[in-house]
Amino acid sequence: MTTAGSPLVGSSGRGRVGRRRARNRERLVSAAAELMAEAGVEGVTVSAITERADLGAGTFYNYFQSRDGIVDAVVAGAVETLGQRLDALTQGMADAAEIYSSSLRHLMRTAVTDPLWGRLVVRLGIAHDQLIATLGPRARRDLLIGVDSGRFQVPDVDIATAITFGALLSAIHAHLGSDQASDPSGVFAESLLRMVGIPAEEATEITQRPLPPLPSLEEARVILGGDAEG
Amino acid sequence: MTTAGSPLVGSSGRGRVGRRRARNRERLVSAAAELMAEAGVEGVTVSAITERADLGAGTFYNYFQSRDGIVDAVVAGAVETLGQRLDALTQGMADAAEIYSSSLRHLMRTAVTDPLWGRLVVRLGIAHDQLIATLGPRARRDLLIGVDSGRFQVPDVDIATAITFGALLSAIHAHLGSDQASDPSGVFAESLLRMVGIPAEEATEITQRPLPPLPSLEEARVILGGDAEG
Numbered sequence: 001m002t003t004a005g006s007p008l009v010g011s012s013g014r015g016r017v018g019r020r021r022a023r024n025r026e027r028l029v030s031a032a033a034e035l036m037a038e039a040g041v042e043g044v045t046v047s048a049i050t051e052r053a054d055l056g057a058g059t060f061y062n063y064f065q066s067r068d069g070i071v072d073a074v075v076a077g078a079v080e081t082l083g084q085r086l087d088a089l090t091q092g093m094a095d096a097a098e099i100y101s102s103s104l105r106h107l108m109r110t111a112v113t114d115p116l117w118g119r120l121v122v123r124l125g126i127a128h129d130q131l132i133a134t135l136g137p138r139a140r141r142d143l144l145i146g147v148d149s150g151r152f153q154v155p156d157v158d159i160a161t162a163i164t165f166g167a168l169l170s171a172i173h174a175h176l177g178s179d180q181a182s183d184p185s186g187v188f189a190e191s192l193l194r195m196v197g198i199p200a201e202e203a204t205e206i207t208q209r210p211l212p213p214l215p216s217l218e219e220a221r222v223i224l225g226g227d228a229e230g
Numbered sequence: 231m232t233t234a235g236s237p238l239v240g241s242s243g244r245g246r247v248g249r250r251r252a253r254n255r256e257r258l259v260s261a262a263a264e265l266m267a268e269a270g271v272e273g274v275t276v277s278a279i280t281e282r283a284d285l286g287a288g289t290f291y292n293y294f295q296s297r298d299g300i301v302d303a304v305v306a307g308a309v310e311t312l313g314q315r316l317d318a319l320t321q322g323m324a325d326a327a328e329i330y331s332s333s334l335r336h337l338m339r340t341a342v343t344d345p346l347w348g349r350l351v352v353r354l355g356i357a358h359d360q361l362i363a364t365l366g367p368r369a370r371r372d373l374l375i376g377v378d379s380g381r382f383q384v385p386d387v388d389i390a391t392a393i394t395f396g397a398l399l400s401a402i403h404a405h406l407g408s409d410q411a412s413d414p415s416g417v418f419a420e421s422l423l424r425m426v427g428i429p430a431e432e433a434t435e436i437t438q439r440p441l442p443p444l445p446s447l448e449e450a451r452v453i454l455g456g457d458a459e460g
Contacts, residue, residue, distance in 0.1 A: 027397055040272070042270070042272035042273075043272075068436035074447045092326060098265050120358050123357065123358065125355040125356065125357065125401040126352065126355060126396070126403050127352050127355065127403055149312075149352070153430055154423075155286050155420050155421060156417040157436070158404060158408070158416065158418050159401055159404070159414055159418050159421060160421055161404070162382050162397070162401045162403065162404035163397040163400060163401060163421055163422075164391075165401075165403065165420075166356070166396035166397045166398070166399055166400020167392070167393040167396045167400070168396070169356055169396055169400075170356045170392045170393060170395050170396020170397070170399075171355055171389055171392045171393060171396065173392065173396075174388060174389070174391070175358050178444040179386070182432065184389055186384065187385040187386040188389055188393075190385050191384075191385060191386075191389060191390060191393055191425050192425070194424060194425050194426075194427065195421050195422070195424050195425040196424075197430060198425065200383055200427060204385070
């Protein structure tokens with residue numbers, strides 16, 4: 001699970017104790033992320049987290065006040081940082097269809113290349129407040145760019161946002177339950193481009209273009225300026 | 231929650247004991263449905279169910295072997311019976327776009343008119359096996375009718391099925407979290423009709439047609455013949 005954990009640890013100068021604390025916190029977050037992907041939020045207990053992280057049972061509360069606190073940290077590490085990298089990638093793009101397509105393809109591809117990440121977001125589910133608070137506004141923003149530029153025809157932006165979010169999680173779930181041989185990123189984005197009014201042939205062409213790689217979190221923060229520092 | 235419970239109780243002649251058993255079972259299923267809508271499957275315990283149903287703690291095991299058993303019964307009562315009523319409604323329709331649209335509008339409208347039902351399916355979520363096993367194949371069948379008749383252009387039927395399922399649950403979730411003043415059934419179905427290749431103006435027209443009412447479960451079983459008896 002490369003997307004969780006490490007982004008939460010800053011690289012500012014720290015003593016030995018500070019580095020150990022950062023390492024312990026990262027181990028707890030990684031352990032919680034694994035457990036959440038396996039059993040969902042409900043199945044994760046503080047004792048299971050410390051056991052998986054191979055830390056003393058009481059250590060947990062040196063870093064987090066509650067189970068909810070570490071769940072928030074996992075989601076932040078796994079989804080919010082990806083959101084910032086997508087923000088940086090699409091910031092320089094002019095065409096709403098390319099923005100929407102690139103984001104959807106990268107989100108789906110992340111689930112393909114990092115199934116633990118995919119299982120995590122599926123287990124969190126469409127009703128998880130922090131997940132929808134992280135991805136929902138970005139989907140809505142990208143849809144509005146298309147509507148405002150006249151590129152998209154969307155009967156209701158809120159419904160289209162909800163569809164985008166639910167479609168992503170459900171398509172990830174279907175992919176993880178399949179033989180997983182193929183990468184569904186392109187046809188997934190193609191279906192949603194058609195939904196927002198891009199003609200079928202053009203939707204195919206856009207979603208088959210070379211996909212620019214995601215910037216790292218550090219590159220993203222440079223591109224986005226200081227705004228993205230959490 | 232009118233869709234759960236009563237369909238599970240047959241009307242065949244029973245003595246007083248049989249009627250009491252049927253009534254108790256129905257009370258347990260209704261209580262479990264309420265608790266699942268409030269707290270999700272994970273939050274439901276056998277003791278919470280018997281307490282809500284105002285029955286003795288041991289009564290539960292006269293009717294169900296486990297918590298999973300009653301969860302299955304709740305989903306069967308709440309979703310499978312609705313699926314059969316939709317099957318009966320759409321069986322006589324010739325146009326794939328009308329079939330898909332009518333099913334989606336009725337599913338969304340059921341969540342609007344029966345928010346307890348809506349909360350139940352949202353809480354079950356896109357990863358719930360029995361929910362996807364009930365709704366998924368029906369969505370796939372309806373999409374294939376469109377593809378086979380040349381009415382729909384769908385790049386990947388499995389992806390389109392997953393999108394339909396996830397979009398439904400996510401749009402219900404968004405609606406339940408909104409002021410709930412408007413009925414999003416039409417624009418929801420419109421968005422998905424566009425996804426499968428129906429031109430925008432036609433999608434609007436189809437989803438604004440008068441929506442034929444759902445047959446009752448009893449009517450549905452007559453229409454479908456003996457096949458639907460569970």
